[in-house]
Amino acid sequence: MRLSRSLVPTLKETPAEAQIASHRLMLRAGLVRQTASGIYAWLPAGWRVLQNIAQIVREEQDASGAQEMLMPTIQSAELWRASGRYDAYGPEMLRLKDRHERELLYGPTNEEMITEIVRSSVKSYRELPQNLYHIQWKFRDEVRPRFGVMRGREFLMKDAYSFDLDYAGAVVSYRKMMLAYMRTFQRLGLKAIPMAADSGPIGGDLSHEFIILAPTGESQVFYDAAFEGIDYTGGQFSFDSEADLQRFHEMMTGSYAATDEKHDTAAWAKVAEKREGRGIEVGHIFYFGTKYSEPMGLTVAGPDGKPVVPHMGSYGIGVSRLVGAIIEASHDEAGIIWPDSVAPWQAVIVNLKPGDAACDSICEDLYAKFAGKALYDDRADRAGAKFADADLMGHPWQIVVGPRGAAAGNVELKRRATGERQELAVDAALARIL
Known part of the structure; x- marks a missing residue:
């Protein structure tokens, strides 16, 4: 969605x-x-x-x-x-x-x-x-x-x-x-x-x-x-x-x-x-x-x-x-903080700059590969509002896509339960979750 x-x-x-x-x-x-x-x-x-x-x-x-x-x-x-x-x-x-x-x-x-x-x-x-x-x-x-x-x-x-x-x-x-x-x-x-x-x-x-x-x-x-x-x-x-x-x-x-x-x-x-x-x-x-x-x-x-x-x-x-x-x-x-087994979506994809070609491309590709199991935050809101909603809704994983990382083909992956953050290549982040 x-x-x-x-x-x-x-x-x-x-x-x-x-x-x-x-x-x-x-x-x-x-x-x-x-x-x-x-x-x-x-x-x-x-x-x-x-x-x-x-x-x-x-x-x-x-x-x-x-x-x-x-x-x-x-x-x-x-x-x-x-x-x-x-x-x-x-x-x-x-x-x-x-x-x-x-x-x-x-x-x-x-x-x-x-x-x-x-x-x-x-x-x-x-x-x-x-x-x-x-x-x-x-x-x-x-x-x-x-x-x-x-x-x-x-x-x-x-x-x-x-x-x-x-x-x-x-x-x-x-x-x-x-x-x-x-x-x-x-x-x-x-x-x-x-x-x-x-x-x-x-x-x-x-x-x-x-x-x-x-x-x-x-x-x-x-x-x-x-x-x-x-x-x-x-x-x-x-x-x-x-x-x-x-x-x-x-x-x-x-x-x-x-x-x-x-x-x-x-x-x-x-x-x-x-x-x-x-x-x-x-x-x-x-x-x-x-x-x-x-x-x-x-x-x-x-x-x-x-x-x-x-x-x-x-x-x-x-x-x-x-x-x-x-x-x-x-x-x-x-x-x-949803357990993985009951969360409404496995992950949220957070696009920090909708309209940026690299950010949009990575987000759309990830969204397609999750096949309905991820929520795509494509809103034009401020980054802070998106992060707050992601934590509030409790998605087990947050995939944060920003212009700097996207240019290098990377995303930030956050585990909601522990707060652990990692910068990973797109495919590595996807493999970690799926």
Whole structure:
């Protein structure tokens, strides 16, 4: 994209309503604009980040054996009455009626709908296990939306739902999803800690929330150093080996981790290598047995022909919340510092003198070779404004093309995360990035 022709409305001043770093920077970098309380439009740069995060989530869900589908945002109230949750869920649920006075709701989650889909489609134990997921918009009517996309009312979420014949199978599904989550967060450039958690309105008796470490996190976190240094993506654990999954699960749940709300000082005293920090919740997984399948009449024919009620779990990742969480974990006074895996563009090409033949030629050549993966700052603005926007927007690499260097066939390459600068030949700079 050429910046002169793009909708990337950066701001010099911080909007008064932005209270935390991610909200300030998302507004200033032109990622989002608020359209109503707790509801945001995602502008082109923000949408690219959201898509990159969703794609990593999708790839790890697929690798775990989960199947992608898409369920609607609007659900029937009758489904929720069948599970007993319609009246119990509370005012966070947005209830509405259509022109025929049928009661509907904007889904905050999809346990009821997926249970009904499986009830009408799966008839035999031979068709289990099943794990189905989608990446879809949700709505929860927060009483006090704040902190931008971190605590909004409309949000993009990945929610998956597992169906197994018995408890033992459900635990395997749970472990697969825990591993998929740790691999996902590592690919997003985040340090994540799984912590035993309350089930909340979802229900169930086995639950973990995933906290990513960020200096401005919402809660104090205490954890064992054993969580650091594990390469979840390096083939150490296999989705296809139950022994690997059990070993991984024991490692994750056997090391101490707690937020300030569940901190056990006696257990903490026994931890050899203590770590503390701040954390932000970005995911939650639950096993809840037959909490939904039984009241909604989901049964399958078991091996002996008798009806069996499948055991279920659900697994959520806040995709849009992750955008804010990544910024909270990775920014400085100048702006965002995107991890390479989620940045809207791999690099920004900064033309310091548009109209100069050598500068224009090098910039156009680089822009073509990036094939849509670089943003070209071709504006006629001052160099200082271009540098400030490049830092603010957080591009992993900045390729600065000025008249002196261009005459010699060189560019300046800056790594945003470290501030390191090098003068390189054009091809060497391109090779360094690609």
